[in-house]
Amino acid sequence: MSDEVDVPEDHPRYQSLVTRHRIEAGVEKGITSMQGLIAEGRGEAFDYLLGEETIPSADRAARAAAAHFLLGDHPVISVNGNVAALVPEEVVELAEVTGADIEVNLFGRTEERVRAIADHLREHGAGEVKGLTADARIPGLSHERAKVDADGIYDADVVLVPLEDGDRAEALGEMGKKEVVVDLNPLSRSAQVATVPIIDNILRALPNVMRHARDLSGASRTELEAIVAEFDREAALDAAEQRLREGAVADDE
Template sequence: MSEIDVPESHPRYQSLLTRHRIEDGVDRGITTRQGLIAEGRGEAFDYLLGERTISSSDDAARVAAALLLLAERPAISVNGNVAALVPAETVDLAAAVNADVEVNLFNRTDDRMRSIVAHLREHGTDEAGVAVRGLDADARIPGLDHERATVDADGIGNADVVVVPLEDGDRAAALAAMGKAEVVIDLNPLSRSAQAATVPIIDNVVRAVPNITGHARDLSGASRAELEATVRGFDADGALGAAEDAIRSGELG
């Protein structure tokens, strides 16, 4: 099934589209079969959210945009599922907040890294002036024994704010321990990643990434004082609680 075979009128259009993109990513060497399992787990939470961006998550996306605009060295971490689902949208976000994009994988191979880097470039990084990192692999995140510890010193290694969509909980905690501010996109408000985040956004990555970009463009003319006030007024625990309440009270359609 290709994307054009799924009519937009289908009630499961977005779900089928995302599954297809990850499946296609397996064939292209971008995603892994485990990525399909991870996507299915996220879909269960999204179903209970009504497959929509709730107000607390939209507020969090605006705070994330403010935090990224304040950052001196922002970076966006990209794994296989992110590359498959929102490649152009990730590039747009990076351009809007002047961030680098860095490929970071648990199942890391040279071929897969190069495939994802090429995929991001196909979706406009060079035209947008966005640096794609991950291939230097000249630094490590302390406290991790797997390949997601491998980073570029001039990318995630030196970043002050990191966007970590679909993140591993142990790496999210390790980044926080390094003193980095984190924007985590996760559909599970109880996950270790969301709990470790400076700004947790409980939303589907296909909605959250362009939503942050929209807020960043809206805030591009704001003063530093306005941006700082936006970040200072954010209640991460409140955002997580609101998302959990929405999931627990969700009505199945």
């Protein structure tokens, strides 16, 4: 991004400082909220305990996520303020690789903020960005995240739900959608209800999903379905929790 903070790349907390700056810049641009900074701090603590690396189970989850997206008839990437601020290029590239739609969905929704995020994504190469129409509602939710596009998230069969509150994740699951969740906390509601929980930093998770999607782009439907069937979501959650609690994943090789 052009507005990166001036921190030497060899600084031991370089990535952390850059991440905080991106969200701070997003607040100034009308993309993120002040609450987004709090959420980032919470996630950073979990990432520190994970060793700030992609553990093997998270990489397997990223591969399963790629397979789900390639198998899906209508995959959609849901984008909130922090996602837009942190990984706009990666969102756009993943959508291109997998043929997914991009849709803005916010808890603190205003039309101005949705437009700002859509414009920001277009500045990073996105074509159509959904979320402004908001002509459908997710059943069971009373807040602004219930508002979705009828031809976007509402119609999707696979949804990437990164950095998400758990109630919408639960509601999407009840609609029968396959959910790929990116969350650094394996005990969160989002991770617990996900079809594929990727317990990783979004800065690593999205490039990993994209890499696997490229690798699997020529795979047959049978191969992709085998990858989906072999993925063990409970084992992925357990491995991440073990790393958080013990700092080692002896059984996650």
